[in-house]
Amino acid sequence: MAAEEPASPAGRPAGLKANAIGFVDALVIGLNSTSPAYSLAAVIGPIVALAGIYAPGVMFASFVPMLLIASAFYYLNKVDQDCGTTFSWVTRAMGPWAGWLGGWAIAMTGVLVVGSLADVAVSFALLSFGLDSWVDNAFVRQSLTVLLILVMTAVCVIGTELSAHVQNVLILAQVAFLLVFVGVALYKVYDGTSAYDSVEPSLSWLNPFGAGGAALTGGLLLGVFIYWGWESAVNLTEEVKDSATAPGKAGLWSTVILLVTYVSVGFAVVAYAGPAFLAENAGEEEFIFAQLATDVLGGWDWVLLLAVATSAIASTQTTIIPASRTALSMARRRALPAHYGHISPRFRTPDVSTWWVAGIAIAWYLVVNQISTNALFDSLTALSLLIAFYYALTGIACAVYYRRHLLESVHNFLLIGVGPLVGAGLLTWLLVRSVSDMSDPANSYSGTSWFGLGPPLVIGIGIALTGVVVMIVWRLRAPAFWRERPGVVDPELVHGKER
Numbered sequence: 492m493a494a495e496e497p498a499s500p501a502g503r504p505a506g507l508k509a510n511a512i513g514f515v516d517a518l519v520i521g522l523n524s525t526s527p528a529y530s531l532a533a534v535i536g537p538i539v540a541l542a543g544i545y546a547p548g549v550m551f552a553s554f555v556p557m558l559l560i561a562s563a564f565y566y567l568n569k570v571d572q573d574c575g576t577t578f579s580w581v582t583r584a585m586g587p588w589a590g591w592l593g594g595w596a597i598a599m600t601g602v603l604v605v606g607s608l609a610d611v612a613v614s615f616a617l618l619s620f621g622l623d624s625w626v627d628n629a630f631v632r633q634s635l636t637v638l639l640i641l642v643m644t645a646v647c648v649i650g651t652e653l654s655a656h657v658q659n660v661l662i663l664a665q666v667a668f669l670l671v672f673v674g675v676a677l678y679k680v681y682d683g684t685s686a687y688d689s690v691e692p693s694l695s696w697l698n699p700f701g702a703g704g705a706a707l708t709g710g711l712l713l714g715v716f717i718y719w720g721w722e723s724a725v726n727l728t729e730e731v732k733d734s735a736t737a738p739g740k741a742g743l744w745s746t747v748i749l750l751v752t753y754v755s756v757g758f759a760v761v762a763y764a765g766p767a768f769l770a771e772n773a774g775e776e777e778f779i780f781a782q783l784a785t786d787v788l789g790g791w792d793w794v795l796l797l798a799v800a801t802s803a804i805a806s807t808q809t810t811i812i813p814a815s816r817t818a819l820s821m822a823r824r825r826a827l828p829a830h831y832g833h834i835s836p837r838f839r840t841p842d843v844s845t846w847w848v849a850g851i852a853i854a855w856y857l858v859v860n861q862i863s864t865n866a867l868f869d870s871l872t873a874l875s876l877l878i879a880f881y882y883a884l885t886g887i888a889c890a891v892y893y894r895r896h897l898l899e900s901v902h903n904f905l906l907i908g909v910g911p912l913v914g915a916g917l918l919t920w921l922l923v924r925s926v927s928d929m930s931d932p933a934n935s936y937s938g939t940s941w942f943g944l945g946p947p948l949v950i951g952i953g954i955a956l957t958g959v960v961v962m963i964v965w966r967l968r969a970p971a972f973w974r975e976r977p978g979v980v981d982p983e984l985v986h987g988k989e990r
Contacts (some may be wrong), residue, residue, distance in 0.1 A: 553714020
């Protein structure tokens with residue numbers, strides 16, 4: 492069933508702006524969506540606490556399922572350039588019920604994380620300018636956070652080209668800052684001037700099994716978070732030049748670039764600070780990076796602090812994209828109310844769905860902060876459940892949609908069938924492990940019990956049940972979408988012809 496566009500005034504374009512950005516722009520947006528500097532700041536301590544000197548190896552291992560799922564995104568995008576990505580593909584391959592739940596999961600990840608990203612961006616920006624007291628003032632910090640979300644949302648609405656230009660600047664600043672940190676840290680390690688019990692890096696650190704199976708499992712769970720977000724490049728598929736292949740390639744290449752970035756920074760941090768110090772301070776989360784910035788760069792510590800700030804600012808903007816584009820795609824297929832599919836006649840972006848995502852994200856951020864800061868962190872932990880779910884669903888959909896073509900060649904069998912299924916299997920296993928770990932309240936940030944379970948699991952279950960209720964209600968009100976039947980990929984598209 493072809494995606495329908497909402498009605499628009501006569502003479503006005505109803506569709507998204509085609510060819511608005513190129514491959515490099517899509518690649519940059521995919522990279523920024525993962526928020527590399529912030530992700531590193533958030534997980535480097537906990538990963539080293541689990542794996543010690545083998546932290547770079549665990550980061551490498553967590554890359555594997557991401558690459559396999561990126562392959563699924565690439566091949567599905569080749570035959571269906573729909574900004575709804577997982578929603579659209581799973582609907583075509585497995586039916587409307589599974590597709591709707593996949594779309595709901597993507598939309599809710601944006602709601603859960605946007606406020607936290609903006610909060611981190613504001614906090615680190617204030618720290619970089621020496622305004623530490625402002626960070627401790629909840630009213631000031633939260634007000635600036637809401638303002639940042641509104642500004643980044645406006646950038647998204649004004650146009651994809653503007654978004655791309657902003658992202659290009661932010662990623663250049665971010666990568667430059669990280670490279671400065673890596674270079675200075677490694678220089679001090681070999682020069683013997685580290686402030687800690689430094690150790691010289693070794694290639695043996697790339698062995699993900701060196702720290703034992705339990706460490707690898709925990710590291711993979713954290714890896715789901717640090718690599719998540721690269722698919723934003725594919726959510727822009729209708730607005731990218733060469734839409735059949737460029738967005739998918741951007742997603743694949745972004746995972747590879749992230750791997751190099753994470754492993755190199757992992758080597759530098761572990762070598763400079765030493766595993767003992769990092770393990771002892773793992774509970775400090777992202778602020779351990781702030782301390783290392785001061786020790787490594789001295790009076791230039793603002794460089795790394797600003798890197799984390801720009802990383803979180805960039806991701807605040809790009810994280811809105813998948814949720815808003817998914818809502819647009821769902822509305823066009825009548826899986827959500829039609830007004831979510833409205834496209835600005837002036838900017839040719841999904842303005843209504845974008846502002847709705849931002850509004851709900853702001854409300855979630857403010858309400859959860861009233862409970863406690865730890866409750867906000869618990870809501871972020873629940874992200875891994877949603878991420879693993881829709882990534883795994885996409886991997887399965889790829890093999891199912893291409894099922895009649897998997898035996899045509901070794902290439903198809905391995906890259907379109909086996910690879911995505913293995914990635915889906917790994918993520919399903921991580922999903923099960925996450926549920927098991929989150930059931931224990933002691934494993935949450937707040938350490939409290941909600942209904943006898945850990946808060947992250949309760950939040951995850953609550954979002955899932957809410958999605959099921961909304962889906963059933965909308966099914967009863969507007970049943971047209973649920974008449975769609977799963978199918979298989981068009982053979983002409985598989986064998987080289989593009990839409």
